[in-house]
Amino acid sequence: MTRLVELVGAGYAYEDGPAVLSGVDFGIAAGRALVLLGRNGSGKTTLMRLLSGGLKPGPGELRLDGAVVAHDRAGLTRLRTSVQLVVQDPDDQLFAASVEQDVSFGPMNMGLPAGEVRARVDSALAALDITALRDRPTHLLSYGQRKRAAIAGAVAMAPRVLILDEPTAGLDPEGQERLLDALAGLRSAGTTVVMATHDVDLAVRWADDAAVLTPSGIRFGPAGTLLSDPELLVSAGLRQAWSPAVAAFLRARDLLAGDAPGPRTPEALAAWAPGRP
Numbered sequence: 001m002t003r004l005v006e007l008v009g010a011g012y013a014y015e016d017g018p019a020v021l022s023g024v025d026f027g028i029a030a031g032r033a034l035v036l037l038g039r040n041g042s043g044k045t046t047l048m049r050l051l052s053g054g055l056k057p058g059p060g061e062l063r064l065d066g067a068v069v070a071h072d073r074a075g076l077t078r079l080r081t082s083v084q085l086v087v088q089d090p091d092d093q094l095f096a097a098s099v100e101q102d103v104s105f106g107p108m109n110m111g112l113p114a115g116e117v118r119a120r121v122d123s124a125l126a127a128l129d130i131t132a133l134r135d136r137p138t139h140l141l142s143y144g145q146r147k148r149a150a151i152a153g154a155v156a157m158a159p160r161v162l163i164l165d166e167p168t169a170g171l172d173p174e175g176q177e178r179l180l181d182a183l184a185g186l187r188s189a190g191t192t193v194v195m196a197t198h199d200v201d202l203a204v205r206w207a208d209d210a211a212v213l214t215p216s217g218i219r220f221g222p223a224g225t226l227l228s229d230p231e232l233l234v235s236a237g238l239r240q241a242w243s244p245a246v247a248a249f250l251r252a253r254d255l256l257a258g259d260a261p262g263p264r265t266p267e268a269l270a271a272w273a274p275g276r277p
């Protein structure tokens with residue numbers, strides 16, 4: 001599995017504080033949907049900021065395509081054309097007067113020609129389904145619209161890896177589905193997407209791989225396996241996911257073959273149940 005960006009032997013402590021992360025060997029593999037889970041304060045945001053260059057690991061190193069990233073202007077500029085982080089609160093990210101101005105800021109700052117900037121903005125707005133909001137002042141957008149505008153700003157940088165800190169938090173169910181559709185479109189266009197979330201059900205449904213931050217370190221593996229492990233979930237302060245719990249219940253009653261995947265959503269269970277004995 002090719003790791004686009006990775007931390008090797010990495011740790012981080014904020015000034016005057018204890019180490020938040022230590023001994024981290026962890027990377028983002030091309031083409032996989034990766035979810036980060038862990039209790040409040042476990043270090044998810046810190047990990048994402050290390051992977052996207054906002055923080056410098058100490059000790060350890062960050063590598064992009066296998067080469068150590070220098071945390072200087074040239075190194076970080078190169079990193080940011082490949083890896084983009086969208087922070088949790090869109091108001092920490094949006095700063096320009098209109099959606100178009102905000103989304104075009106990154107590509108303009110890269111010195112791209114006007115036509116290329118325009119094409120990237122058009123494509124990012126379309127990907128997040130906010131083309132109609134192009135001229136709207138950012139401060140007049142709804143929270144969900146601001147979330148999508150902030151993500152569009154990162155998408156306009158055409159990153160290979162898009163890292164999202166709790167992108168669905170605060171969105172209503174329809175807003176969550178719209179966002180997941182947008183992420184599915186980005187993934188099929190070749191972008192590797194990583195998200196931090198506290199929503200274990202969403203993680204099971206969405207992710208290929210999971211990284212679970214526990215007091216004894218980061219556990220990494222296939223999302224379906226890791227997030228069906230009750231002990232791991234308890235150690236990470238997470239509740240059990242709905243679909244593995246339902247599958248275990250059905251298996252215990254011989255309603256589901258041992259290796260068959262259970263229904264992934266309540267709607268799928270409702271559709272599946274009538275045909276069962």
Ligand SMILES: Nc1ncnc2c1ncn2[C@@H]1O[C@H](COP(=O)(O)OP(=O)(O)OP(=O)(O)O)[C@@H](O)[C@H]1O
Pocket residue numbers: 014015017020038039040041042043044045046047
């Ligand atoms: N700028 C900072 N200065 C000092 N300590 C910080 C800073 N940012 C985070 N921390 C501390 O680092 C630890 C990890 O925080 P981090 O934000 O990475 O956790 P998280 O898993 O993203 O949490 P949450 O789920 O609440 O968003 C916490 O103990 C936090 O108080």
